[in-house]
Amino acid sequence: MFSLKKLRGVEAEYKRIRVGKKNLKLLIVRPAARDGGRKRPGVLWIHGGGYLLGMPEMVYMSRAADLVTKGGAVVVSPAYTLSFFAPYPQALRECHAALVWMKENADALGIRQDQIMVGGESAGGGLAAALCMYAKDHCTVNIAFQMPLYPMLDCRDTLSSANNRERIWNTRRNRFAWRLYLRSLKGRGRIPAYASPARRKDYGGLPPCYTFVGDIEPFYCETLEYGRRLRAAGVEAQVDVYQGFYHAYDMMHPEAEDAKRAAKRFIEQFQEACERYTAPQAGS
Numbered sequence: 001m002f003s004l005k006k007l008r009g010v011e012a013e014y015k016r017i018r019v020g021k022k023n024l025k026l027l028i029v030r031p032a033a034r035d036g037g038r039k040r041p042g043v044l045w046i047h048g049g050g051y052l053l054g055m056p057e058m059v060y061m062s063r064a065a066d067l068v069t070k071g072g073a074v075v076v077s078p079a080y081t082l083s084f085f086a087p088y089p090q091a092l093r094e095c096h097a098a099l100v101w102m103k104e105n106a107d108a109l110g111i112r113q114d115q116i117m118v119g120g121e122s123a124g125g126g127l128a129a130a131l132c133m134y135a136k137d138h139c140t141v142n143i144a145f146q147m148p149l150y151p152m153l154d155c156r157d158t159l160s161s162a163n164n165r166e167r168i169w170n171t172r173r174n175r176f177a178w179r180l181y182l183r184s185l186k187g188r189g190r191i192p193a194y195a196s197p198a199r200r201k202d203y204g205g206l207p208p209c210y211t212f213v214g215d216i217e218p219f220y221c222e223t224l225e226y227g228r229r230l231r232a233a234g235v236e237a238q239v240d241v242y243q244g245f246y247h248a249y250d251m252m253h254p255e256a257e258d259a260k261r262a263a264k265r266f267i268e269q270f271q272e273a274c275e276r277y278t279a280p281q282a283g284s
């Protein structure tokens with residue numbers, strides 16, 4: 001399923017970086033052509049799986065593959081610790097370490113320091129949103145653009161997640177996943193926005209955003225609300241809605257015409273972002 005043979009003109013390698021006591025594995029996927037040494041946008045792409053499942057090699061079946069093959073980006077995907085093994089904040093801590101590593105190693109990676117972006121699907125989208133908040137608040141990495149696709153943002157029930165019985169992801173699975181991910185916070189009062197990004201009050205200064213979501217999936221309402229709150233804070237944000245898409249529909253049916261349209265729209269938005277948005281790093 002995750003074979004590189006399906007991606008022509010692409011090369012991949014693994015790196016390991018130290019994060020606390022863990023050697024965090026990073027999958028780096030880039031265009032094979034060096035294009036005269038021109039530096040490329042760098043995208044930290046975070047895999048989905050409800051915080052409890054998944055692997056970085058999912059980039060080969062997700063929109064991240066298009067970022068490399070059609071968008072010319074360098075994608076870095078971390079093998080963050082799943083919630084079965086450690087709850088919040090371990091995954092966020094490791095993804096943040098990978099983001100900082102990208103900034104510090106931009107020249108070696110061949111990426112532009114002023115076009116470091118983040119994205120991901122499902123729980124990876126939720127982590128991408130949380131990472132934008134954390135990096136801004138702690139002044140560590142200036143993120144140029146965010147692409148949290150059908151993101152898992154709200155640990156509370158919404159109108160679309162409270163009684164959802166669709167395929168792939170539904171109410172029962174969603175509640176279980178949140179309980180597992182947030183078990184370190186049980187009995188400690190307020191859940192922070194870095195754990196459940198929908199809890200954030202101030203959306204000002206976050207990176208511009210593109211996302212899409214299906215209208216029958218659990219994360220429909222929270223995705224729309226995320227876009228609304230960004231726009232209300234003066235942040236450019238576009239949310240496309242696809243009728244009849246259940247969770248991860250684009251990954252499950254890549255040959256379907258409506259999924260192809262969503263994929264095309266996604267890469268167009270990324271290419272437009274590359275033309276419009278930069279975020280120079282402090283001191284650069």
